Amino acid sequence: MTDTNHAQVVIIGGGVVGCALFRRFSMSGLRPVLLEAGGDILSGASKGNSALLHTGFDAPHGSLELSCMQQGYREYLAIREKLNLPLVKSGAIVVAWNDEQIQKLDEIVAKAHANNVGEVTRVDREQLRKMEPLLSPKALAGVHVPGEHIIDPWSAPLAYVRQGLAHGGIVLRNCRVTGGHFNGVWHLETSQGEITADLVINAAGNQGDIIEAINRPAPFKITPRKGQFVVFDKPAARLVKAIILPVPTERTKGVVICRTAFGNLLVGPTAEDQEDRIHAAVDEAALRQLVARGVEMLPGLANVDVSAVYAGLRPATEFKDYQITAQPDRRWITVAGIRSTGLTGALGIAQHVAGLYAASFGRLNEMEPIWTPVPNLCEENTRPYQSPLGADIVCHCEWVTRGEIVAALAGDFPAGDVGGLKRRTRAMMGRCQGFYCSAHVMALAEGKIAS
């Protein structure tokens, strides 16, 4: 931070949205300061999602969400190679399992076309069988959406932050905002003392309304919507190619089956409203249901072990759309309620917010981008363990090398806690969950992160 603890722009919250905002404002030369309460970035909603890059084919027509998603989607594709971010071109199929759902398929195609998502077509039972031969024969028909893809949900925001750092931004972790007041300048109270700012951006995810209350009575209330997942081990990833989506209902997009960039397979998420904004607990009954539903849709899963389970909290409000507004007189921008599409939307949200900034606070420059490629964790691309120079594998399930772990703990933005280390390397995240390697990994991390 600067000596005076003053920033032109402070972003509260290092989720994927905060990270993308940080990148955008850093690249404009504003040297933003990102404040994250957790020990590392992605301590909230962004640590547990489905990792899908959505086309927006089923998003509400004309919504801000749709435009941010589509902008975000385009920008991700445009920058991903320079940042070494993966793209698993799986495509998706919305699958109907009964007549009632079949009735809805034409509507889905029409909506996709209205949303300008091309190449979306109906597939009949036979075509479905050809595309996904291992799917249960109870699958009756579907809609093919070739543009839906799978990405790495942790490396993307990490790359955004790194690029922001390269452009002069500052990240403070373990820095919780607890209050503040405005007298022409913002005085934020934080766990690391007072920080003043010309402009505050609230990107606090599930704490969005609480942070908003520092500025004004929050015009929305966050009610976290939990989503639980079951991760099946590697052999499951060979059972299906496309992302299998259900025909959406009012409350959620329903249970999805999809591969991960890391070569596993997810079944989830659930959709459960809760008051607790912090704890994303799994529960056995729900996990069992997910396993059963997964096996019902993809019978081959019966023979594959569960390797991991997790849950994430969607920052949902009483409104369907994103809650993004600027209050120029208060020098505050609200970026809240990024419920279930924030991974896709983040870069687009950042563009939109940059637009709001330019409209109210002044021109933004465009600096020549400095590219900061991140290590690859995606099984489709070459990984360090495959190096012809030799590999010293520490995590035997996910084949993570000593070099990868040491690198994630070093440099100008090392992993801040155990979770951060796992998200940056995948160590201890495989089928044995650290039986073989956790002592070794923690020995490498000793003195470098708080455990």
Place this chain on the structure above:
Amino acid sequence: MKTHDVVILGAGPAGLSAAAELKRLGHRDIVILDRESQGGGIPRHCGHTGYGLLQFGRLMTGPDFAKRLVDQVSDLDLRLGHTVLKLEPNGRIQTTGPNGPETFQAQKILLAMGARETPRSARLVSGTRPWGVMNTGALQQFAYLHGKAPFQHPIVIGTELVSFSTLLTLGHVGVKAVAMLEAHARITARRPADWVARIAFGVPVLTGCSEFTIRGQGKVEGVTFRRHGRERVLEGDGIIFTGQFRPETGLLTQSHLELDPGTRGPVIDQLYRCTDASYFAAGNLLRGIETAGQCYREGKSAAHAIHAALDDTLPASAAPIRIEATGALSYVYPQRLTGRGPYDPLLFKARVGEAVKGTLRVLADGREIWSRPINALPERRIAWRVPAVDLSNTHHLTIDLTPRS
């Protein structure tokens, strides 16, 4: 590429005893591969005593036992830091290690990759996912390989034999468990292990616990569970899920070899041979946990089968007789018989999931050829020999345990 006589995957008790026996039988062209930086397998980090009595004539600690095993084959080609990545048909495997990617070709391959405990995830346990939840195997590595206590007041879940190894391991780093919790009405390890827990370690053992929920954000804060119809809360800063061993089959599930859903290990015949005749398997990879001594013996037996196979004196593995476990049995192995007989007395091993009293029967195509009353406990392996019988026209053996009503 050179074709080795034998490549052994895994330098634990099973793999190393097989190597020693093959050496004794006159073989020298043997490569042993292990991904760790030291040979010995699990005993490497099992710092308490409990090993070696039958193999080396005295009770020793795991690390001493591991060293003895490694020393026995010091003149063989043991390559450490080599991870096997892929098993391919006809004795070809892909590895990586200090020299980068390598391909090994062997006439015969012995799979001896061992077993591990089931983590909280695969048990589908409820709750948050804080740091401080682990298995005994990980705890042992913290305590015995690094001299570290990852927590000070842990809660131990499970009462298998290994759960008492957990208490010993904790004691090594000066930590006392808050309690041991068991789902069943009685403890799994043979009594009086609960007396040992209570008296020697001062740790209360609570049976009949259900609905475990892990608490804590960032770090473990405790566990809630139900007991006698009431919800209970125990505070603690670590949770150790002990036992529920499963074969380390990450490689096998992605290979051409057939697995048995009962044992979760590879399907083998009476000669430790897998469904690809160039592969053999021994030790805990076959079915989860047995003692190191048992794994050692299996390694030895597999070595004899491999020796015969290299001599071309093993029966062909085509048209096998399938063996199926029914009734109260969770599994039986071998899962098939090969060759047309006559067989030596057939050795079967099985386990039950719950304590059962009943009759164990062997049926050849539905006709009973052997039976015996049995009192089976889940922690105890059931092993028996069926005298040599003519099975030349048999297609199917059924091993059944029907509980006495």
